[in-house]
Amino acid sequence: MFSIPRYELPAEEHKKRNELNVKAGDEFKSSVKDFPEELLEKLDYMVELPDEIPMALNPKWRDRLFGAVNTVEKSGCVAFTSKVVLDHFSIPVSMESLLTEIEDKGYRLWKLKNRKKTLSMAHPDLEKIKMAFPEDAEIQSCKTLEEVYEVAGEPDGIGGSAFAIDAIIKCLAPHGNELSIAYDTRIRSFNKLLDNLEKGYPVPLRVQNSVYHNDSNRVGGHYVTLFGIKNGKAIVVDSSFTETAGVRMLPVKQLLDAVTFANPSLVFVWDLSVCE
Secondary structure (H helix, E strand, O other), X not given: OOOOOOOOOOHHHHHHHXXXXXXHHHHHHHHHHHOOHHHHHHOEEEOOOOOOOOOOOOOOOOOOEOOOOOEHHXXXXXXXXXXXXXXHOOOOOOHHHHHHHHHHOOXXXXXXXXXXXXXXXXXXXXXXXXXXXXXXXXXXXXXXXXXXXXXXXXXXXXXXXXXXXXXXXXXXXXXXXXXXXXXXXXXXXXXXXXXXXXXXXXXXXXXXXXXXXXXXXXXXXXXXXXXXXEOOEEEEEOOOOOOOOOEEEEEHHHHHHHHHOOOHHHOOEEOHHHHO
């Protein structure tokens, strides 16, 4: 059975992972800025599209709770992108078991609305919440989850941790234990992205919804997988894009702007070439 390590790390290692994440994002942002825009129209790369794309609206899982808040349909894009990656490498895992694996290993992040601390337990649990807030007298005095919510606020979803995809890449790579998560698992230049496509590897990435959908009312981020660039268009697999069964085409410049719009800590572009 496919398995990934838990999300949690000791504080010092978690800090280092976040620093590497920002460094990789900053390098990719800079490389896109330096790439001549007029050359985007001339690029021609295409990876074979998957035979089957897991869709967010599939009734098998769309209404399933995924983490403390929200459903798979609304917030499962990290899991769908992970499934596309695993399918590309012919790793047998069902969508249902992958959702559970990501959730149980702590990659669905949330918090209590009136507290700053990020929580990674799969679902709210009174004893685990108390353990997470040992110095919080209000929470320690609570006898039920309802009482916790009264003093600390309702569960508030933060989203799926991008580190789930890093963890999957480390598991698939022949020398994964040697990879620095969030750095060696990331693409750090636009030329390396093109190199991945040329070698037949799709490129999972995060996009800013407002730019990706060209709609300022669309907030937050979303995960999709780039399969090609042709005639100035990017061809992406997007499990939420129902119009064409999960395959969307948009201007490559718009896609790159959507990837690099946010600060470097939210720029995620993954390197699947390390998996073989």
